[in-house]
Amino acid sequence: MRETQLLPNGRVLRYNFRERLVHWLAGLSYLYLLLTGLAFWSPWLFWIAVVLGGATIARELHPWAGVIFTIAVLWMYRLWGAQMRAAKGDKAWWNSIPHYIQNEDEEMPSADRFNPGQKLLFWGFYWCGIALLLSGVVLWFTEYVPWNLRFLRYISVIVHPVAALLTIGLFMIHVYMGTAAERGAFGSVIRGDVSPAWAKKHHRMWYEQIVKGASARK
């Protein structure tokens, strides 16, 4: 793991600049997609589109935001795909999930750079992103779908909201954990660094590898 390392000031680099950039490219484009998507989802939320400059503009920009989001997700796949693969300890981690929920982190099996919950978030967004892209392209160019292929429209109108709802569930948990629940996590994706204590508490396996790597280089 060349990208992550101990910093001279004693802190640990968790996300380098490229990783932070792509995170926010995905995050901000997703936020726009979410808000405009909710406006189209329910008449009771249609006002969101009005606030964002009108529903006609929202309809024009929503697909383009989707293109940006897709690029960001694919870029994330390139950066993190390998580290997100299922590992041996994942099952034990999931079995201890009640401890995680109750903030008894000392009872948790040690986690690598990404814990299994983060892997679920990643792959959930990856596969839902693909479903959203494919159905979204059909909805984007609905009028060009020939009548005898209209089943594509019928599949898309249901796949798009179902996949979106799944991502909303992941998104809510992600935002809650990244801002309110897991103190220090938000800084890691803004300035990129965390304290050694944070790294040890949440990603011990990853931290130990960094320390080992640093001492080996000395």
Next chain:
Amino acid sequence: MSQATLEIRRISGHAGSVPGAGVKREFEVCKLIDTTTCIGCKACEVACLEWNGLSFTETTFQNSYQTMPDAAWNYWNLIKFNEHETDDHGLMLLMRKDQCMHCEEPGCLVACPADGAIVQYANGIVDFQQEHCIGCGYCVSGCPFNIPKFSPQARKVFKCTLCVDRVSQGLEPACIKSCPTGCLHFGTKDDMKDLAEQRAKQLRDVSGFKDAGVYDPQGVGGTHVMYVLHDAKNPQAYGGLPANPTIPWTVKLWKAPLKWLGNFAILGGIVGLFVHYLRYGPKIVDEGDSSSRGGGKS
């Protein structure tokens, strides 16, 4: 297009009640198209363009009399010509005036997310309000008749209005006015049903069309445009008129159970996360003791 003098029954993408619905009694109107007396003159096509101020566009020749393969955003009314081989009557040239059917249960309106972009008047006419249309094209997916057409220039969707502007002033639609054979009729839904059944009976009893009947599909709650067909058992022969049109089931699933399930899940999720924070609070790292293993207590 003009809402001024008509009472509205249903509004697309609308939160809350429909203002003024049900205060006044209105006749339900209906257009009746007798395909057995249509001669394919296309006067109705021209009258539609004339009244609605649409310019004549290029036609497409496909070895038939048909003006173009499909109706377009600026061509709302198209006679479909189909050669049809039958045992009893030999080769028939079927001519069916194709346009919006003005469904009692309009799939376009159900699918539309834009507040007020599609309205259904109490008289049964389903009308697009382009000033509220956002051009998303969901109506195209909701329609079982392949009617709404997207205009790449206007970036809005258009279709037959049943000449709502004429009807609201007590006039019949332009196509009806222009028909030289009297195969087009306009009146109340009840009157048109009677007339249609009479004509179908005549075709069965006198003209030897034993399967003649009325097309008023109940899968969409009936339509405010009805056909008399020589062979009501085979509407597909008339340029792909669907035998049993319904709103696509995925559209219905999306607009009713999924919507409530999704709203419930989102609200439940927000409440759940909030309660979690109240009960367990944040995961705080004890920075003062960074050398010890296992992190801090919260």
